[in-house]
Amino acid sequence: MMISDKKKTIMSGIQPTGVFSLGNYIGAIKNWKKLQEDYKCLYFIANLHSLTVRMDPEKLKKLTLDCVAMLLACGVDVEKSLVFIQSQVPEHSQLSWVLQCYTQFGELSRMTQFKDKSLKNSDNINAGLFGYPVLMAADILIYQSDFVPIGADQKQHLEITRDIANRFNNLYGQTFKLPQPYVSELGDRVMSLADPTSKMSKSDKNKNGFISILDPPDDIINKFKKAVTDSEARIYYSPDKPGISNLLAIYSALSDLGVEEVERKFESKGYGDFKVAVGELVAKTLAPIQDQYYHLVKDRGELARICEKGAEVASEMARKTLRSVYEKLGIL
Ligand code: TYM
DSSP states (O other): OOOOSSSOEEEEEEOOSSSOBHHHIIIIIHHHHHHTTTSEEEEEEOTTGGGGSOOOHHHHHHHHHHHHHHHHHTTOOTTTEEEEEGGGOTHHHHHHHHHHTTSOHHHHHTOHHHHHHHHHTTTOOOHHHHHHHHHHHHHHHTTTOSEEEOOGGGHHHHHHHHHHHHHHHHHHSSOSOOOEEEOOSSSSSOBOSSOTTSBOOTTOSOGGGOOBTTOOHHHHHHHHHTOOOOSOOOOOOOTTOHHHHHHHHHHHHHHTOOHHHHHHHTTTOOHHHHHHHHHHHHHHHHHHHHHHHHHHTTOHHHHHHHHHHHHHHHHHHHHHHHHHHHHHHTOO
């Protein structure tokens, strides 16, 4: 594969903790597909990040390649983008150790995701969970990335990445490019259908709140029919109407219509009709992705080969940054 050096670099990752959610798709992967047309793109499965919570090793192994198939099914094209697995490019972990020594306890303590996850996993608040954003900073900085397409929940991690990079550059001279988040205006935070005040998450225990990209069409439509909304009947976007606003954002993201256009389209309709229409649009969008997925996931040898090839190229790029960091620090 040819990767032109003139193009700006895009990089992003996803954890293999489960089947991707509609939130992952709308908030991140839909953009990954779009960006690969004009940028040099690197997309990876963040399996090392998944060690911060306990996972069955066989399940993690299986899900890692399943997730590669999901990425490809969602439109990531290995002819245009590098696809690899985080653990197969050891330079990420090597840089992460260095960056930990340039990250303060205080700033990591302020990360909202650390606080949330500590509450959820109170019996296992491990050092990896605490240092999680530093490994993420290493993932990004090692490729001199320009933009990082993510959902809103990862923005704080990108801010700390920039802080760490800045600190290092100030001490040792220009070493890391400062990356910028690439976040959709709408759909950067897809909310749970069962509780529209909390984020839709692939590890959600309430299956009604969560749409996975592999849910069968009938399940999808039923979950949307049950989506929690307020009691008013008019369909409009407003911060104090999180339920209906979430549905409008989903419809808008998948139809490429602006929210106002969607409001106008459903002007004369009630909540019931609108919920079915959103469910149908989601099911229609996901149907070809599901077909592709079930086809691709069968050839695990090919998925593994794609990742190994991707890791080789990524590793070569990553080594350049790591070498310059080690040199600056006097690490032999
Ligand atoms: P992860 O696996 O939790 O999520 C992958 C991507 O999906 C986005 N996302 C959402 N967007 C909108 N609405 C939602 N409900 C929603 N849920 C998830 C996330 O913002 C993310 O962009 N730490 C990262 C993985 C990672 C990474 C990186 C990302 C590791 N290293 C370097 C970018 C660059 C994570 O856990 O994402």
